[in-house]
Amino acid sequence: MVPAGNPLLDNLRIEPTPGATTLVIFGASGDLTRRKLLPALHTLSRGQRLPARFAVVGIGRTELSDDDFRQQFRESLREHAEVTGDDDVVRSLEGRLSYICGDTGDPALYERLAERLKEIGGADGVLYYLAIPPGVYSTVVERLGAAGLAGTPGRGWRRVIVEKPFGTDLASARALNELLHRHFEEDQIFRIDHYLGKETVQNLLVLRFANGMFEPIWNRRYIDHVQITAAETVGVEGRAAYYEGAGALRDMVQNHLMQLLALVAMEPPVEFSAGTVRDRKMDALKAVQPVSLEGENADAVRAQYRAGWVERREVPGYRSEPGVGVESTTETYVALRLRLDNWRWAGVPFYLRTGKRLPKRTTEIAIQFHRPPLEIFRRVSPTPLMSNLLVINVQPDEGISMRFDAKIPGTRMQVAPVMMNFRYGTTFPGEVPEAYETLLLDAMLGDATLFARHDFVETSWALVTPVHEAWEEHGDTSIPGYEAGEWGPQEADSLIARDGRRWRTL
Amino acid sequence: MENIVKTGTPTRARAATLVTVGPPARLAEAAGVLAEADEAGSLRHVLISTTGEDVPDVEGLQDVTVENVRPQFLNNAVAALRLSSLPTVVWWRGGPPDRLPAVATLADRVLLDAEDSLPLWRQAPALFGRTALTDFRWARLTRWRGVMALLFDLPQVREAAPDFQRLRITGNDPAQCALFAGWLASSLDWQGRVAVELERAGASASLSKVELDGPSASLQLALHRNGACLTTEARVNGDVLTSRVLSLGSQALPSLLSEELRVRSRDIPFERALQQMAS
Numbered sequence: 001m002v003p004a005g006n007p008l009l010d011n012l013r014i015e016p017t018p019g020a021t022t023l024v025i026f027g028a029s030g031d032l033t034r035r036k037l038l039p040a041l042h043t044l045s046r047g048q049r050l051p052a053r054f055a056v057v058g059i060g061r062t063e064l065s066d067d068d069f070r071q072q073f074r075e076s077l078r079e080h081a082e083v084t085g086d087d088d089v090v091r092s093l094e095g096r097l098s099y100i101c102g103d104t105g106d107p108a109l110y111e112r113l114a115e116r117l118k119e120i121g122g123a124d125g126v127l128y129y130l131a132i133p134p135g136v137y138s139t140v141v142e143r144l145g146a147a148g149l150a151g152t153p154g155r156g157w158r159r160v161i162v163e164k165p166f167g168t169d170l171a172s173a174r175a176l177n178e179l180l181h182r183h184f185e186e187d188q189i190f191r192i193d194h195y196l197g198k199e200t201v202q203n204l205l206v207l208r209f210a211n212g213m214f215e216p217i218w219n220r221r222y223i224d225h226v227q228i229t230a231a232e233t234v235g236v237e238g239r240a241a242y243y244e245g246a247g248a249l250r251d252m253v254q255n256h257l258m259q260l261l262a263l264v265a266m267e268p269p270v271e272f273s274a275g276t277v278r279d280r281k282m283d284a285l286k287a288v289q290p291v292s293l294e295g296e297n298a299d300a301v302r303a304q305y306r307a308g309w310v311e312r313r314e315v316p317g318y319r320s321e322p323g324v325g326v327e328s329t330t331e332t333y334v335a336l337r338l339r340l341d342n343w344r345w346a347g348v349p350f351y352l353r354t355g356k357r358l359p360k361r362t363t364e365i366a367i368q369f370h371r372p373p374l375e376i377f378r379r380v381s382p383t384p385l386m387s388n389l390l391v392i393n394v395q396p397d398e399g400i401s402m403r404f405d406a407k408i409p410g411t412r413m414q415v416a417p418v419m420m421n422f423r424y425g426t427t428f429p430g431e432v433p434e435a436y437e438t439l440l441l442d443a444m445l446g447d448a449t450l451f452a453r454h455d456f457v458e459t460s461w462a463l464v465t466p467v468h469e470a471w472e473e474h475g476d477t478s479i480p481g482y483e484a485g486e487w488g489p490q491e492a493d494s495l496i497a498r499d500g501r502r503w504r505t506l
Numbered sequence: 507m508e509n510i511v512k513t514g515t516p517t518r519a520r521a522a523t524l525v526t527v528g529p530p531a532r533l534a535e536a537a538g539v540l541a542e543a544d545e546a547g548s549l550r551h552v553l554i555s556t557t558g559e560d561v562p563d564v565e566g567l568q569d570v571t572v573e574n575v576r577p578q579f580l581n582n583a584v585a586a587l588r589l590s591s592l593p594t595v596v597w598w599r600g601g602p603p604d605r606l607p608a609v610a611t612l613a614d615r616v617l618l619d620a621e622d623s624l625p626l627w628r629q630a631p632a633l634f635g636r637t638a639l640t641d642f643r644w645a646r647l648t649r650w651r652g653v654m655a656l657l658f659d660l661p662q663v664r665e666a667a668p669d670f671q672r673l674r675i676t677g678n679d680p681a682q683c684a685l686f687a688g689w690l691a692s693s694l695d696w697q698g699r700v701a702v703e704l705e706r707a708g709a710s711a712s713l714s715k716v717e718l719d720g721p722s723a724s725l726q727l728a729l730h731r732n733g734a735c736l737t738t739e740a741r742v743n744g745d746v747l748t749s750r751v752l753s754l755g756s757q758a759l760p761s762l763l764s765e766e767l768r769v770r771s772r773d774i775p776f777e778r779a780l781q782q783m784a785s
């Protein structure tokens with residue numbers, strides 16, 4: 001009998017490394033592989049987080065030899081990880097890379113892959129990474145299944161990482177889940193939402209559930225409302241072909257913002273395990289009520305950026321971007337007001353907004369507390385009192401800030417709001433892992449906590465799809481606009497102002 | 507705009523008080539290390555010298571410097587200078603070993619870093635329940651341990667492990683070599699079954715090779731000729747199961763210190779390794 005656990009891992013500062021793994025990247029000649037995956041593998045290798053027996057098989061249509069693929073690895077490290085040297089770690093990892101050229105629709109490709117896995121010693125773990133256009137996901141999944149490469153062999157495992165976007169609406173997401181489930185069990189499927197790999201997002205769980213002081217006030221009795229913002233300064237950046245078919249609602253809200261909302265709103269899990277954490281997130285998502293789209297009082301606003309000034313330069317409007325139609329109504333901004341019907345959150349609105357070409361790149365969650373029931377300083381303090389605020393900065397400048405009132409020093413009783421800031425960068429200097437490092441490693445370890453489950457994805461699409469369809473049906477060629485470099489359209493301000501509130505100025 | 511009082515330069519969050527204790531020459535070296543360590547900016551620094559010479563001034567680093575503290579009052583100095591609102595980390599770079607317990611009980615964590623570790627290690631077991639102890643000799647072993655653990659991820663190696671007969675460790679720091687042996691012996695529960703040979707080699711590396719052999723398997727970790735990597739090899743039944751070159755990571759004092767300052771909890775394998783050495 002082989003002892004099951006590794007006796008030397010006990011309390012080892014270097015965290016557990018996965019068992020023998022072969023990473024098969026479909027789309028190895030693509031942008032994601034170059035920009036994110038290969039640099040992430042290098043960092044993991046440097047930190048000794050890769051298993052002793054590790055190999056990468058890249059697959060793409062571009063004709064590349066193994067050496068060309070290794071060359072691409074070096075280039076990607078140079079361009080995207082600032083690794084220029086030729087150290088032993090690079091050489092050792094490079095020796096584990098190989099490439100198969102082929103079309104994902106060709107069954108012969110899978111025979112060659114099976115052979116390659118056998119040569120490598122394929123009885124152990126195989127992780128398929130679908131870094132390919134979403135239109136090709138189904139072909140690969142079906143062909144892997146048909147070739148007998150999806151099932152879990154006696155010893156070892158087979159897992160698949162599916163990139164975003166996971167479907168374009170509820171029906172397509174369901175169809176993709178069904179297809180995946182025909183060939184893979186749910187615990188073999190890892191749906192990427194790279195926001196979940198971010199350090200602060202994980203810290204949100206720690207903030208809420210490792211501290212005794214927040215949870216008792218984390219509810220409708222103390223919280224007035226929640227604002228979740230994901231603002232980008234970039235425009236469509238040459239990705240018009242993709243973005244025209246997506247828009248902000250499907251590109252950002254359905255996945256990233258819904259994940260953040262669920263982490264804020266979830267009940268405490270009884271343990272930190274993939275199943276329980278994801279169950280509780282699912283409960284929270286189920287409490288979200290359908291978005292009202294009724295005329296003036298609609299709870300969803302969309303808009304598109306017009307020409308303006310952002311990032312210290314003048315920029316064109318969305319419709320003038322290369323690849324975008326002059327009559328495009330694709331939204332580059334969305335604001336939503338969501339209602340959660342459960343005991344914790346009844347009556348506490350969650351306002352979500354996301355947009356491109358906004359003044360700042362920032363993602364944050366702001367928890368706004370009720371004002372004190374009695375404002376005893378109103379007469380003495382010249383400034384109006386502000387309510388307490390807890391802000392979780394997701395990016396950049398990850399950290400947590402708290403706003404409370406303090407007395408201004410002096411003989412008079414004057415009150416002013418102050419911020420207490422915790423910044424990751426100052427308290428924990430050193431490198432924060434990139435989301436893709438965390439997620440690749442977790443998938444190799446079989447830990448799905450930071451991945452989206454099938455029911456979450458579908459429920460989230462069920463919330464978002466009617467909104468998108470209503471906008472489509474509208475058939476309007478006009479869409480509200482906002483100037484590039486301002487904080488979204490008037491309509492979004494009105495949406496929150498109806499409740500007597502306003503968006504935070506970030 | 508929201509009405510928020512802005513203070514001039516934002517003060518950096520202080521994560522801990524670092525009390526560095528030792529003779530002035532070792533404190534001067536420590537000050538140089540701190541100037542380069544990532545974590546140093548987030549610390550409140552206290553330097554305490556145990557002899558009469560001046561502690562060299564390092565701009566911007568010392569929040570408090572105390573010179574010429576008589577050894578018997580070391581703990582009083584620490585007691586006066588620690589803050590209850592911040593964790594206290596003591597970096598012990600020298601001083602009378604018999605004063606360690608009194609100082610350690612005032613600290614949340616103690617980083618031992620004396621030229622001679624053995625007298626301190628003899629004091630250490632009595633302190634395990636009271637503070638989180640570690641030693642820089644142990645910190646230098648982190649990568650070596652990680653790499654050895656990687657080999658034990660292989661089922662074939664775990665299967666062969668009960669039959670290992672001989673451990674041979676080569677290096678020029680006997681205490682560090684013995685500590686590595688103590689870690690393996692306690693983690694694998696050898697209870698004296700495996701013969702341990704420590705060979706002092708002339709090269710500059712404190713640890714340069716580890717060989718673990720049995721009838722069916724042999725493992726080898728060796729410092730690569732470039733000094734920055736480890737080569738590893740596992741053989742089972744004559745076949746090479748794995749052979750790799752892995753980064754040793756930075757062994758420079760500033761990065762080791764930064765790594766240690768990020769840890770706040772007890773290090774049980776270290777404690778067990780010391781107990782193993784004592785037994």
Ligand SMILES: NC(=O)c1ccc[n+]([C@@H]2O[C@H](COP(=O)([O-])OP(=O)(O)OC[C@H]3O[C@@H](n4cnc5c(N)ncnc54)[C@H](OP(=O)(O)O)[C@@H]3O)[C@@H](O)[C@H]2O)c1
Binds near residue numbers: 028030059104105163
């Ligand atoms: N790039 C990012 O930062 C990013 C971020 C989030 C999510 N994603 C997602 O990641 C996936 C890949 O994105 P990407 O930006 O890397 O796309 P990309 O640059 O267009 O690369 C696509 C890759 O898929 C391969 N491919 C396409 N069709 C194929 C076929 N029929 N058979 C074999 N290989 C085929 C391409 O091979 P050839 O070029 O050799 O033909 C190429 O390697 C997409 O689902 C995208 O939504 C990307």
